[in-house]
Amino acid sequence: MPLRTYAWDDTYTRANVVFRSAMDEGLFERILRTAEGLEWVQISAAGFDWMGGDTLERRIGEGLQVTRSWNSYNSSMAEYVIGAMLLLARQFPAMAAAQQRREWVRFTGREIGGSTVCVFGTGAIGREVAWRTTALGATTIGVNRTGTPTAGFHETVARDEVDDVLPRCDYVILAMPLTTETRHTLNHRRFALMKESAVLVNVGRGALIDDEALLRATESGSIAGAVLDAFVQEPLPEDSPLWSARNVVVTPHCSFRTDRIMERLCADFTENLDRYLSGQPLAGLMREPSLGY
Structure with a gap:
């Protein structure tokens, strides 16, 4: 699937929370660099091994929480x-x-x-x-x-x-x-x-x-x-x-694709959003960045 292109505006720089799905690496890198108040990123994937980089590593070291969709797939x-x-x-x-x-x-x-x-x-x-x-x-x-x-x-x-x-x-x-x-x-x-x-x-x-x-x-x-x-x-x-x-x-990397996948992705995110807003520990948290999970 070709990556979508998103227009940039100041909204991204004010983000505290990002739910990352079909977002290209360039935009995500820019958000990491400019959104100083960013506290939490949830990805719509089951694992972290495909994402990384020095900026993400630095932000995690500064306290950024990164979570996955732990129950969707x-x-x-x-x-x-x-x-x-x-x-x-x-x-x-x-x-x-x-x-x-x-x-x-x-x-x-x-x-x-x-x-x-x-x-x-x-x-x-x-x-x-x-x-x-x-x-x-x-x-x-x-x-x-x-x-x-x-x-x-x-x-x-x-x-x-x-x-x-x-x-x-x-x-x-x-x-x-x-x-x-x-x-x-x-x-x-x-x-x-x-x-x-x-x-x-x-x-x-x-x-x-x-x-x-x-x-x-x-x-x-x-x-x-x-x-x-x-x-x-x-x-x-x-x-x-x-x-x-x-x-x-x-098969074309489709083992996770069913008619209910979007429902579960949204459920995982909203559950974690409730946790975030109430100050509770987040689920699906990246535990060992060096190992990708």
Whole structure:
């Protein structure tokens, strides 16, 4: 989507609160530099890794509060994950291709019940995925930075222990922020640890995956397939090999887009606005700027 262009006037310099949605970086930078009374910025995104810069860092150091839309995307993205799992488990792409060829071919699907699902990220989105997969009869393993036990997961491990659990996972879900620590979490070595029948679903950030390693894994059959909704470069370039990769489904970063998303974005903001006006602590606050969350 092309960025909108906004006219500048003195209104911005008097702002105490900004709800940032489709605002280009130049305008946001100018607001940060000139709005001396700015106290709080809420963004219409689930994570902070895409924004930053020296001016923002300085303003945060001076007391600026930055919050995200913490409750807007959880259910929509979790439903996408379940749909993506079922898409490949029941071989819908293969059946759709057979329909185009007008061939009556019966495929044998896989049941999610009895499978093991590994969810990287035990935040709000990951927890929504966990209870849904549990309801389908799966065992769910959560992966977070420290291995802190999290409600809704049968088991939780630290990121540096994930090599021990990957070999027994049927589905691997990426629902965590991109940081210096999580870049290329899935690489050649970790794809080699996964089952040949394993399916990957990425609703996090594109750079969580080494694309070259993923292409090699899918082409060689060392994993069964992947559903990708986030990419290093977006829109995905026409010449990207991911478009035609074996058993890879590409979607245009739309896992969060539903008919109720605007309702929830507004609800998150107005809840925080009530908190701000009454002097209460804000929800969804950036906790660790250096790590992007």
